[in-house]
Amino acid sequence: MSTNKLLLAVFFFCFGFVSFAQSAHIKGVILDKDNQIIDHVNVSYNGTNTQSNKNGFYEINVPSNQKIVLVFSHISLKKATVSFTLQPNEEYEFNLVMNDKDEQIGEVVITVNNKKRVQGITIIEPALIRKIPGANAGVENILKSLPGVNSNNELSTQYAVRGGNYDENLVYVNEIEVYRPFLIRSGQQEGLSFTNTDLVQNVDFSAGGFQAKFGDKLSSVLDITYRKPTKFGAVAEASFLGTSLAVDAVSKNKKWSGITGVRYRNNSLLVNSQETQTNYTPTFVDLQTNINFNPSDKWEFSFLGNVSQNDYQYQPLTRQTKFGTIDEPKALLIYYEGQEKDKYTTVFGAVKSTYTASKNSTYKLITSAYHTQEKEYFDILAQYRLGEVDSNFGSQTFGNVTFSRGIGSEINHARNDLDALIINTELKGIHNLKKNQLEWGVKFTRESIRDRVIEWEVIDSAGFSINPPKILPKNDQPYVSYTGPLVPYTNVRATNFVDINRFSGYAQWSRKGYIGNNEIWFNAGVRSQNWTVSGENIVSTTQFTFSPRGQISLKPDWRMDMFFRLSGGMYHQPPTFRELRDADGVVHSDVKAQQSIHIVLSNDYSFKMWNRPFKMVSEIYYKSLTDVNPYTLDNVRIRYAAANNAVAYAQGFDYRLNGEFVPGTESWFSFGYLKTEENIDNKGYISRPTDQRLKFALLFQDYMPNIPSLKLYLNLVYNTGLPGGSPSYSDPYLYQNRLRDYRRADVGFSKVLIDNQNPTTKRWLRSFKELAIGFEIFNLFDNQNAITNTWVRDVYTKNQYAIPNYMTTRVFNIKVNARF
Incomplete structure (x- = not known):
């Protein structure tokens, strides 16, 4: 079959x-x-x-x-x-x-949730987001438990959806597109997600086949709405990983309301559990506010603002990684000198006005500005020994390296700076005409990027400097004397001043009707974008895309509550600055938009089991991609070829069963199968960097029947291994090995001390509406999960060894939650 x-x-x-x-x-x-x-x-x-x-x-x-x-x-x-x-x-x-x-x-x-069900949108409850444990708890932590959403990096909030990469996901907050820093290359540098969980009211997620009103990306849409306060309140959290505070405020006349949150995070607890011993002093802090003003029944104004700073200082000391087989165990020993200092400062502000002209017509004007200043400076010397490990149990040197296969050093240097300003203006309209709904929007975006890259790497193996393979004559040391030029193994130097102007728009039509007694919903729409890339020493290039999309949802007149949905169309992703810049730092203005023809067949079935509500969602999907821009994936850093020289496809099956397995709580089980491959320069199909074949996840809540204030939260994820990448300058077709499977279990226990059902009699605690203390265990079974490979060369055999870079081990955390 x-x-x-x-x-x-x-x-x-x-x-x-x-x-x-x-x-x-x-x-x-x-x-x-x-x-x-x-x-x-x-x-x-x-x-x-x-x-x-x-x-x-x-x-x-x-x-x-x-x-x-x-x-x-x-x-x-x-x-x-x-x-x-x-x-x-x-x-x-x-x-x-x-x-x-x-x-x-x-x-x-008909309810709002039913409308989202028709559109194929997954709804995630904010209360669930705040409770489920994870090394990076929040919205993205929950997304990674959904089928079709994959990540093998618990230090990162980035995720891949159905074979796409991290740059292919749209994120909206209050209908405003949000961005992340450009230069971040490691999950431990990210710090905080833009989304502040304490401010969230609604979270909607679509993994594909989404409507034309959502922007120009290939993979997914995360649509978040912050809440509008109705009275004064506050919520606070403190743990070994950081603190947060959110305050709700409302004016006396109820026309003004606002919610403000501040967060601080320190990943030292997690990073110190890794194999590399470090002096690590990070500071991740942000401030967000959402202010609403309702002067009349027709007008509504809101402001969303965010200021964040990631100050990342990293001084590696030593590392020892054991790998190989039981018969031939090996180890990599590294001693470091130097440090890394990175700083990412971002400021974001948006104003949204909504005018209700009549009960059938609404207009929205949204303007936003995003400014980021990023510095990435490091000088790190790594001296390594690659050797064989003594596996004799009776030996005095058992477990130690007794014979060195490779001895060398590596120096990495960078002085990278980036300044980016992105300004958006958008006008949207919604019109209800009997059973029809028309939506449209036009948008202008201006992106100005100032980028300087100075980055080089020198590799020395047993006293001999190694040139990159593309430099001739070939270096055959120590067997043949080398007389050619001495150059760094990698050397990137570039300065780019790039401006991108984008005009985009969409129009879509929705209607509900009947075929006999069967309910049917239609949605058809189109998006288009015209963009121009220009700048110093860049040939100005203008391009255009046209993307038709559609959805059909059918609810048969059956005794069971079941939906069938067919959705898809043509999706384009016009290149951003990151996709225009190649591995040598050169900007190519003529890079085309990647194109995907996407089709999704879905079934949504709600039913009762044990007299409690459950839902089962199954989806089959297929994507055919052309004008693909190949890339390599190293941790969360994506390096594009800046060339549309590949075609690709992604196909798979997603399944999720969720409901009240325990009365009064929501839990779910997810399964996903994915296969995604690409053909670069007609050399044949190979796995894409995000080809994660199988995914199982379990998110479970429980409580003790006799002590309902004592609760348990469990988050289990199993992913088969991703492709392990390849050394610099090498042909990826020669390196198709995979990382080991990703297995992780995070568990949390919570004891509610004060709430409506457990009031306090102590006067000094009466100001608390809720008070809870929690204990969390991250990576419960202490699995060694690898994120990437470090490639080390054996001077004797000239083999390249893939040394896995392992993620965090078992970590314990205590946190306290309070609501006032």
């Missing part, structure tokens, strides 16, 4: 499970006009009733596929009457604000 047929069979098998439940579930929290919880609210329909508890929470089962009227009544407040028409097994969250003046009457037909 062919691979495609096998995938199709697995796909239809996975969603073949049947459920016959015909009810829906409504739950929520009831508040008063001051946003205080209300208990003992009677919630009823047709003689069935329930009451809100002391936390204002209620839940009730109702019939599906029919209009039902839910009545909310309280002895001291006015009655509220709401009509619902829900789908079988639908979980609908309805939060009500009751008042003492007017009765409320309303109707609910």
Whole structure:
């Protein structure tokens, strides 16, 4: 059976499970006009009733596929009457604000979550993001547990989606595109993700086949919305890895609201667990604020600002890495001198105004500016011994290097500076016309980059300087005397002043209809972009792309709650500065946009198991890529060839089952299969650097039944190994070995000391609304996971040895969370 047929069979098998439940579930929290919880609210329909508890929470089962009227009544407040028409097994969250003046009457037909379900968007709850343990806890930590999303670097927030690389993912905060620094080459230099988890309200993620309203990238969209405060509050966290504080504020007239967060992080706890012994003094700090102003019912203004600084100082001391086999164990010993000093300072600001012209038309104007100043300075001397390890258990030198196969040194030097300013202006419109919705947008982007690269590397093996392979005559030392020029093994020197002007736009149409009793949704749209690259000593080049996209979602008139979705189209990724610059630092203005024809077939099935809600999502996808810009991947550093000299493809199957495996909590299991290969210069297909074939992940929550305030959070990830890369200047077709499989388990335990169900009687603790203490174990089973290979040459055999660079070992962490 062919691979495609096998995938199709697995796909239809996975969603073949049947459920016959015909009810829906409504739950929520009831508040008063001051946003205080209300208990003992009677919630009823047709003689069935329930009451809100002391936390204002209620839940009730109702019939599906029919209009039902839910009545909310309280002895001291006015009655509220709401009509619902829900789908079988639908979980609908309805939060009500009751008042003492007017009765409320309303109707609910389709939920926001259902709209996102139609579009194939994964919704991630912010509370879950804050709880799940990880070396880099946050939104990206959760994404890495989803199918199709891969990463083997716990120190990095970067992720690859369905065969794409880190530069192929769109990230929006409040509909504003955000950026990351350009020069970062190692995950331990990243520090903080742009997204501040304490400020988040909604997190939506699409792994492919997304609509035309999302920008020009090939792989995925992460769409984040920060919350709008309704009253004063604060949340704080402190741990061995850093601290954070977020404050909500609201004006008396409720027209102004704002939320501000500050974070500090220090990765020393994690980095010190690696094999390289270092003096490491990093400082990662940022300040974010989101301010909202509502002068009237028609106008709304908001400001999003961020200032961050990564001050990275790194002084390696020693390293010992053992590798090889049981029969022939080997080791690499390295002694370092020198240090690295990097500094990344970024400032970001955006203003968004929303005008509601009528109930059917809304317009948005968004302007933003991103400025980054980056320095990357290092001088590091590494003196190494590559030798054989004594494996005789009875020997006095057991475990030590007894014979050296290679002795040498390596000097790395860099003085790299980059200054980039990116300015955006965008106008968007949304129009609802009966059953149709039209959306459009136009955008202008100006990118100004000032870049200086001075970087060289000298390699000495057993006293003989090694020239790069492309330098002739060939160096055959120590067997033949060398009389050629002495040059660095690598030497990059370039200064670039580049300006890129981009004009982009989109238009899309959405409609809901019926085929018989079957519901169907249509979406069709198109994106285009025109960009011009210019600068000093650069030939000005202008190019244009046109990207049609579409989605069809079908909900059959079945007893089970099931969606089928077909989406795809043509996706382009116009090159950014990073993609225009080759390995020698030269900017090529004529690099074309990479192009992908993408098709996704999905099934979304909601059902009840153990009388609790579950969802199963299965997707088959295929991408055909042309005008591919090949790249190498070293940690999180991507080096492009700056040439469209390859074609590629990616195909796979993703599966996720999530639901309440434990009552009241959400957990999930993910599985992904991926195969992605590229053909460079018609030399044949080889694995791409992100070809991670199999992925299993488990995200699990639990609590002790007799002590519900004691909770457990588990995050398990297994990925098969990535391609291990190749030495500098070598042909990647000759080096197709893979890194070892990535296996990681992070576990967290939390004890809630104070919350609504566990109030305190101590006066000095009454200011806390919530207080919890947690204990985390990162890399629970102490697995040795490799991120890249270091290539070391044996002077005797002239072999190149791939020495794995291992990530963090087992690490313990304690944290305290408080809400005021």
